[in-house]
Amino acid sequence: MINVTVFNEFKHEKEVDAVKAIYPDGIHNALKRGLEDEAVSVKTVTLDDENCGITDELLENTDVFIWWGHMAHHLVPDEIAEKVKNAVLKGMGIIFLHSSHHSKPFKLLMGTSCNLTWREDGDRELVWVCNPSHPIAQGIGRFIHLEHEETYGEPFGIPEPDELVFIGNFEGGEVFRAGCCWRKEYGKVFYFQPGHETFPIFHNRQILKVIKNAIHWAKPGYRVSELECPHVKKPLED
């Protein structure tokens, strides 16, 4: 069983009727329903939980973390973001969705601004597979067709991805590196661009399939309990 924890900011869904209509009990619960199966178990936490619901114990028991945030990144305490980053470095997988490009843990892991250009015209997006051999792209076909999505455009202020899996084409003319993989020490990181709160993206079966593939891909093969900087003897004196 893969233990997944979804963090959702859970503000838009309570404050904006149009969003509530799409995700009545929040994006986190839509993800939970869409992702759980015999191999994947999902817990959810939200910004309003004490310390975002994120404890050392939760992180140690999470194989893959999923993060969705948008308007309230600054309300996530710095030490919680640092905890999440460190859990990744020690082996926990993590998936950042959509506007989480500006979340604190993503920015800490990337070391860059993670800026992009954006438009809110509800463009049609085609999310193309550019690496069809990648485990995250299995079962997707050539592209995912999203009738409406917020537009994200290049340049995207990230380090060169270790592997680029998806590129988005927006009707108005933009492109965006929509699915990017990095290894950060013992942990795997996947950024996936679709998921604006005003569109039913997380009800889309292909989008859920990508996230589920990413869960299997990001699942740690090996974790360490501490990151150490050991003072050693000569190797052959060990």
Added chain:
Amino acid sequence: MINVTVFNEFKHEKEVDAVKAIYPDGIHNALKRGLEDEAVSVKTVTLDDENCGITDELLENTDVFIWWGHMAHHLVPDEIAEKVKNAVLKGMGIIFLHSSHHSKPFKLLMGTSCNLTWREDGDRELVWVCNPSHPIAQGIGRFIHLEHEETYGEPFGIPEPDELVFIGNFEGGEVFRAGCCWRKEYGKVFYFQPGHETFPIFHNRQILKVIKNAIHWAKPGYRVSELECPHVKKPLED
């Protein structure tokens, strides 16, 4: 002075009136006119020249090679393609344009099929800068607008680029990694997608600016006369 050699297949321009109208004396001469300045000197060779006009002496005296081919890749002799590859490995820079993704030297350097998907509907393309700090992107702005271009689509069967500089958005919905950089031993390789023969792409100032930037980027800092696999003594016995 940077010594550039342009190889052009030079068949479409002689056989197809619509192409001849755009490039009356061939793509190679359009490139020569567009690229020469006080720092860049351009020689041209074509498929009809003996051995494609490509000799050891030419390669040794070329800093950056530019390749355009399309319908007659198979007419380039294998040993000429091998010579070009080896010159790159020893330090010569090379720029592959458009349909040269299927040229013999590009495929030899990549080690992959270099396949892609394609359409000939004359779509509008926007060629986006995704790495605005890269020397090849200087002076280009956010994107290049091409009114009509042949559509190239992902997946593009190449090794993961060392640096991705441009991504194309096509009106019909495709995306394509339009500007890709690799180092291959001592030589630098740039692939640039625009340049279908039926559109006046190589008269576009921004396109020429990209190619000129790429010439400066690909210019060898250091070349070797032979690639060797030396039998050595212990380092401190040298």
Added chain:
Amino acid sequence: MINVTVFNEFKHEKEVDAVKAIYPDGIHNALKRGLEDEAVSVKTVTLDDENCGITDELLENTDVFIWWGHMAHHLVPDEIAEKVKNAVLKGMGIIFLHSSHHSKPFKLLMGTSCNLTWREDGDRELVWVCNPSHPIAQGIGRFIHLEHEETYGEPFGIPEPDELVFIGNFEGGEVFRAGCCWRKEYGKVFYFQPGHETFPIFHNRQILKVIKNAIHWAKPGYRVSELECPHVKKPLED
């Protein structure tokens, strides 16, 4: 069951007594014995077999190919090397051992000279894990101690590896990128430096563990029957 095919040149073992003493029935059979288990089945082929024993059918039924060659790379027919390369591009995994850095299929896949510097003083080598989270490094500890190995030294004329897993330290002072991973279209490639024929490297349990890990890592998730360059319609007309 993972179907593995080992190609061994099988010349030294027949011609040199010291090598025969270590590998009486050839390196291929030592590998077969060391690698087979309930999850891995191994076939062997050698240079003396017709067309190296390598047929289309064999390649289609091989999940992961292992290659060992040294003094007779030139006797492998070009079309066989090309076949192996194409099988990799379509998804077959491949592991190149030691002096196979100069084998035809490796050079075709890399697109570079694959040169290195070398010494035959039987130095002690320590093969260090530099990416302890990588699946190929699991169960290895900090390093592998080889009492004697042929020395390979940098520079190694390869494209920048997608992932570097091992680096070798030789007693006389050299270093070498000893374990390198690349994706080449649908297939995964692993190069592993240890394995000179005059030392019992392939009887070493840790070395066999690395190769077995690499088999599991390189096993195709997805294969294609043909590499195509399809002429398409607009995506949403599909």
Added chain:
Amino acid sequence: MINVTVFNEFKHEKEVDAVKAIYPDGIHNALKRGLEDEAVSVKTVTLDDENCGITDELLENTDVFIWWGHMAHHLVPDEIAEKVKNAVLKGMGIIFLHSSHHSKPFKLLMGTSCNLTWREDGDRELVWVCNPSHPIAQGIGRFIHLEHEETYGEPFGIPEPDELVFIGNFEGGEVFRAGCCWRKEYGKVFYFQPGHETFPIFHNRQILKVIKNAIHWAKPGYRVSELECPHVKKPLED
């Protein structure tokens, strides 16, 4: 003229006689003397200066920053480290020397622990060029011989380097990725391992040559005054 700023912690040189003997007026001044020439101008700042001597104005007027720190990383204020990181993202080049692998700005830029293993036995180190075509390796030959250096060993907890230029071989058996390059948004980062305070490493001409090469390599081609996340109109409405 390239404007370089050297930050030196400047503690060991004042507190430890053996270090003072090597660097009587501090590592920063040794670097200044070793690096200045008609193309390079060097300013120095130290930990004891107010806010480490690091102001917005200084950063805006610095092309390439050099950082040396060891025992007092924690005394660099977080907001100063953040300022340095942001200057890099906007285009300033930066070179981290030796124990600066644990400096705050390096860790912020990498997003990882930057841990390593270490020994203080004064081993002989050979620093090998593994990418002889790289601008930072020009004029160095096959390796740099250091009679004594602190031993740094793998695993080194960094993201996969964009380019690996040097690998160190230590007499006791370790290896270390001694010269690593990354691009971080608009800025270039070089990490270079040699430089323990108890050995006269920064009096070594080849070491100074590497650092000078790195200054030329890291010099910004293009800088931005702000990192922005712009809200845009459709591209062709611009």
